[in-house]
Amino acid sequence: MKKPVIIKLSRVKKYFPLDGVTVKALNDISLEIHQQELISIIGPSGSGKSTLMNLIGCLDKPTKGRLIINNKAAENMNTDELARLRNKDIGFVFQSFNLLPRLTALDNVELPLIYAGVDRKRRKNIAREKLTAVGLTDRLHHFPNQLSGGQQQRVAIARALVNNPKIILADEPTGNLDSKSGDEIVKILQDLHRKGKTIIVVSHDPDFAKISQRIIKLKDGKIIN
Numbered sequence: 001m002k003k004p005v006i007i008k009l010s011r012v013k014k015y016f017p018l019d020g021v022t023v024k025a026l027n028d029i030s031l032e033i034h035q036q037e038l039i040s041i042i043g044p045s046g047s048g049k050s051t052l053m054n055l056i057g058c059l060d061k062p063t064k065g066r067l068i069i070n071n072k073a074a075e076n077m078n079t080d081e082l083a084r085l086r087n088k089d090i091g092f093v094f095q096s097f098n099l100l101p102r103l104t105a106l107d108n109v110e111l112p113l114i115y116a117g118v119d120r121k122r123r124k125n126i127a128r129e130k131l132t133a134v135g136l137t138d139r140l141h142h143f144p145n146q147l148s149g150g151q152q153q154r155v156a157i158a159r160a161l162v163n164n165p166k167i168i169l170a171d172e173p174t175g176n177l178d179s180k181s182g183d184e185i186v187k188i189l190q191d192l193h194r195k196g197k198t199i200i201v202v203s204h205d206p207d208f209a210k211i212s213q214r215i216i217k218l219k220d221g222k223i224i225n
């Protein structure tokens with residue numbers, strides 16, 4: 001039986017005005033994603049994949065249409081409300097890791113907990129636990145430039161998990177990795193899915209296609225199947 005809907009887009013459009021012309025990055029997207037689904041999004045460069053992820057991840061708002069995340073209407077929220085929803089319900093993993101270079105692995109993972117107002121001792125404990133879960137117990141005090149790409153991505157996943165979000169969004173998470181490190185990331189995301197997370201991955205990696213329940217294909221800002 002299908003689980004309840006956790007993400008719902010109704011006739012969503014995202015336009016970017018640029019130099020007097022309008023780029024229609026997303027053009028009338030309707031989509032329902034159920035709790036504990038694992039979905040891959042594919043499509044050519046410029047088809048709107050990252051734009052869609054940024055809307056679902058509350059990093060941006062639709063130009064038109066409705067966007068419901070975990071029963072909350074995100075399309076009407078102001079920047080603070082969007083940030084709160086993002087911190088609580090969503091973990092984001094990017095192709096380029098996006099770790100802060102001057103912070104250790106532990107401090108990078110702790111960061112969202114500082115924003116969430118968690119006290120220092122609990123922060124350290126949670127960050128250590130999440131880094132252990134991705135196999136990095138012995139790298140807590142390394143800086144990003146002292147870690148391999150695969151290790152940096154695992155730190156980024158640990159950081160995405162600290163607030164215990166229901167939804168994990170990953171935009172080409174293996175794009176900058178060799179195949180062995182990429183395999184590890186696929187396994188970690190698959191394991192998180194088994195533990196009940198809703199996961200959306202933008203990737204052309206066939207390994208993600210294999211473990212996905214659905215593949216959504218975008219072209220010119222529209223879903224084509």
Ligand SMILES: Nc1ncnc2c1ncn2[C@@H]1O[C@H](COP(=O)(O)OP(=O)(O)OP(=O)(O)O)[C@@H](O)[C@H]1O
Pocket residue numbers: 016017018023024025043044045046047048049050051052
């Ligand atoms: N901030 C912006 N301002 C203007 N145009 C934008 C902006 N962001 C994205 N676009 C345009 O919207 C379209 C969709 O971009 P998007 O980044 O979502 O593509 P993508 O499918 O993720 O591509 P890729 O596979 O190369 O990452 C592109 O034509 C892009 O140029």
Ligand SMILES: [Mg+2]
Pocket residue numbers: 049050051
């Ligand atoms: Mg992209």
